[in-house]
Amino acid sequence: MAPGIPQGDTQEGGRHGPGYEDVEVARDPVRAHENKVKDAWGCLWHYPWDYLDGQVVEHPLGDWSFWNTYRRAPERPTHKSH
DSSP: OOTTOOOOOTTSSBTTBTTOOOOOOOOOGGGOTTEEEEOTTSOEEEEOSTTSOOEEEEOTTSSGGGGGGOOOOOOOOOOOOO
């Protein structure tokens, strides 16, 4: 135990002590460390850390000449309430 840190029953609450609860991170294999994946829009995503948000590192319109052959992602149905 570090000097100046009171010892307590860490079994009560989360592993950080009383009053703290452990949380779980969603484990999506797509977001695994150093994974790269292309989405429905053609963007290449890089995930530098396990299960955190990624960054787009390549997009489908990197050059205007790609505009004529670009296929956008299919429309998703929308739910409108009346």
